[in-house]
Amino acid sequence: MILPIIAYGHTLLKKVATDFEQSDESLSQLIENMWETMYNAKGVGLAAPQVGISKRLFLVDTVQLEKEDEEGINQVFINPKIVQEDGELWAYEEGCLSIPRITGDVERQESVTLRYVDQDFRSHEKVFTGMNARVIQHEYDHLEGILFTDRLKPLKRRLIRRKLENIKSGKIEVDYKMKFKG
Numbered sequence: 001m002i003l004p005i006i007a008y009g010h011t012l013l014k015k016v017a018t019d020f021e022q023s024d025e026s027l028s029q030l031i032e033n034m035w036e037t038m039y040n041a042k043g044v045g046l047a048a049p050q051v052g053i054s055k056r057l058f059l060v061d062t063v064q065l066e067k068e069d070e071e072g073i074n075q076v077f078i079n080p081k082i083v084q085e086d087g088e089l090w091a092y093e094e095g096c097l098s099i100p101r102i103t104g105d106v107e108r109q110e111s112v113t114l115r116y117v118d119q120d121f122r123s124h125e126k127v128f129t130g131m132n133a134r135v136i137q138h139e140y141d142h143l144e145g146i147l148f149t150d151r152l153k154p155l156k157r158r159l160i161r162r163k164l165e166n167i168k169s170g171k172i173e174v175d176y177k178m179k180f181k182g
Helices: 025-040 130-143 154-159 161-168
Strands: 045-047 057-061 074-096 099-117 123-129
Touching: 025 045, 025 057, 045 130, 057 130, 074 130, 099 130, 099 161, 123 130, 154 161
Parallel strands: none
Antiparallel strands: 045 057, 057 074, 074 099, 099 123
């Protein structure tokens, strides 16, 4: 089932998400719905807070972005914790399904070590690099109540202020279901 994506301005997007205690059937259904929602909106990542659930879960599909020098991932991350971020900062133009039609250069480190559990609640710790690391860091930020716009340079934030206000008040049309603040 396609879920509505929570729009910029909703208080849930600024809240720190809580851990899942254990796997249950509703978690499997949530994950299935999130994949369907993400693909419907043509995204490469989606965090549970973006669909109105303040839990530490996100999914990533960078296979669709695959480049010759980097293998993409298609993966679910539950209760993730960044262990370490390494490497040079590099800027890349990011966007977000909760903040449609706005993009901006965000600097992130090129490598991230992540500890997480999978859908079967098996523990993993793995290093991700390049675009995989970037998308993971972006989605992880959602679990911490941080949006990519919070990481933009002050001038860029001032330039997009009116567009953000329009999203907050629902004055935007998108090709996917969204839920706007009151």
